[in-house]
Amino acid sequence: MSGERxxxxxxxxxxxxxxxxxxxTVSRAVAAKLGYTLLDTGALYRCxxxxxxxxxxxxxxxxxxxxxxxxxxRRAIRFVGDDSGQRVFLDDRDVSDEIRTSxxxxxxxxxxxxxxxxxALLQIQRDAGEEGRVVVEGRDIGTVVFxxxxxxFFLTASVDQRAARRHAELQARNPEASLSxxxxxxxxxxxxxxxxxxxxxxxxxxxxxxxxTDCSIGEVVDRIVDRVLQVAAGLRQPDE
Numbered sequence: 001m002s003g004e005r006x007x008x009x010x011x012x013x014x015x016x017x018x019x020x021x022x023x024x025t026v027s028r029a030v031a032a033k034l035g036y037t038l039l040d041t042g043a044l045y046r047c048x049x050x051x052x053x054x055x056x057x058x059x060x061x062x063x064x065x066x067x068x069x070x071x072x073x074r075r076a077i078r079f080v081g082d083d084s085g086q087r088v089f090l091d092d093r094d095v096s097d098e099i100r101t102s103x104x105x106x107x108x109x110x111x112x113x114x115x116x117x118x119x120a121l122l123q124i125q126r127d128a129g130e131e132g133r134v135v136v137e138g139r140d141i142g143t144v145v146f147x148x149x150x151x152x153f154f155l156t157a158s159v160d161q162r163a164a165r166r167h168a169e170l171q172a173r174n175p176e177a178s179l180s181x182x183x184x185x186x187x188x189x190x191x192x193x194x195x196x197x198x199x200x201x202x203x204x205x206x207x208x209x210x211x212x213t214d215c216s217i218g219e220v221v222d223r224i225v226d227r228v229l230q231v232a233a234g235l236r237q238p239d240e
Contacts, residue, residue, distance in 0.1 A: 010036075010132035011150035014141035015224070018201060019105070019154045019189040022160030022212055022220070029221040034135070034228060039128045040079065041138035041145065042108065043088045044121050046099035047077045049107030051090065056105060065116035068119040074122045074148065102170060102177075106179060109189055112139075113196040126139045132235075139193055142204035151231045152207035153224055161213045162186050 013030065017023050024040060031038035048068045049058065057063035067192065071077055071090075078089040087096045098104065111117050127146050128134055136145065142152040155167075163183035170177040193201035208227065212220045 001105065007128075007235065008132035008150065009235065011227050011228060012129040012132050012148075012179060013135040013224070014146050014149035014152045014204075015135065015137040015155055016139055016141050016143070016153070016201070016203065016207065016209070017155035018139075018162065018186075018193065019067070020186050021157050022165060022217060023137045025153055025217055026155060026212075026220050026224065027135050029217065030224050030228070031135040031150060033221065033225050035133075037128070037134045038079070038086055039125060039134055040086070040088070041121075041125055041134045041141065043099060044077055044124065045108040045112045045117070046104050047088065047090050047095065047143050048113045048117060048121070048199040050095060050099055050104050052105075052111060053107055058110070060117070061114045064111050064114055065120065066119040068111070068114075068120035070214060072124055073176050077124075097173070100169070101173070102182075105185075105189070111190070113198060115198045117142075117197055139201040140199040142207045144199045147204070150235065151224075151228045152204050153210050153227075154203040155210045155212060155220070157211060157213040157240040159183065159187060159190075 013036065015023055015027050022062045024042070027038055027040070048064065048071060052058040052064045055067065057067065058233060076091050080087045080089060087094055088099060089095065122145060125136065129146055138145065142149055157184060160183070163186045165178065167177055167179045167182040168185060170182065210220055210223060
């Protein structure tokens with residue numbers, strides 16, 4: 001049909017879901033198994049929040065948007081793979097661990113609600129998936145960033161399970177982390193992400209629901225990889 005976007009040679013894999021659902025772990029494993037590039041969109045917003053906080057402008061939406069545009073134009077956020085997985089660099093500084101703190105999680109949720117910030121980072125994400133063979137994780141990938149993604153998944157789990165996973169992750173850096181406080185934070189994050197007027201967290205109509213409450217990471221990864229391989233095989237079929 002005239003005006004249709006040319007079909008990608010390989011799929012974009014969109015993995016959305018709430019905080020603590022295991023998106024980052026699953027996405028890394030899926031990308032590794034498929035040999036695809038991993039794009040952690042949450043890390044982009046975390047970097048914006050971290051930089052805005054460093055500059056003391058995190059409570060000024062216009063200034064935060066300026067920070068986001070500057071980082072995007074300078075291509076200041078880089079993802080670098082190594083033997084331990086993927087590291088995130090802000091300019092020349094490795095911020096992989098710093099952006100995973102609960103403080104930066106809250107900052108990321110705050111700055112991601114600013115329309116101009118989302119716009120500044122949107123093209124970075126779309127450029128990365130132009131040719132497919134990319135796994136993209138976030139909260140609005142299948143609905144806003146890549147509504148035409150060929151393989152969409154919405155990964156979730158119970159609040160208690162998500163809080164327990166997040167708590168275990170945080171304890172490695174802060175043994176005093178409270179499970180009840182983490183649970184409250186997860187629920188608050190859900191409310192913010194689902195209720196924001198711009199690109200709220202929601203499941204795309206054509207996204208496959210994957211509930212990981214009673215599943216191992218390996219089982220979730222295998223399910224997603226099998227489905228993506230089916231989609232990829234279909235893209236290779238000649239048009240009828």
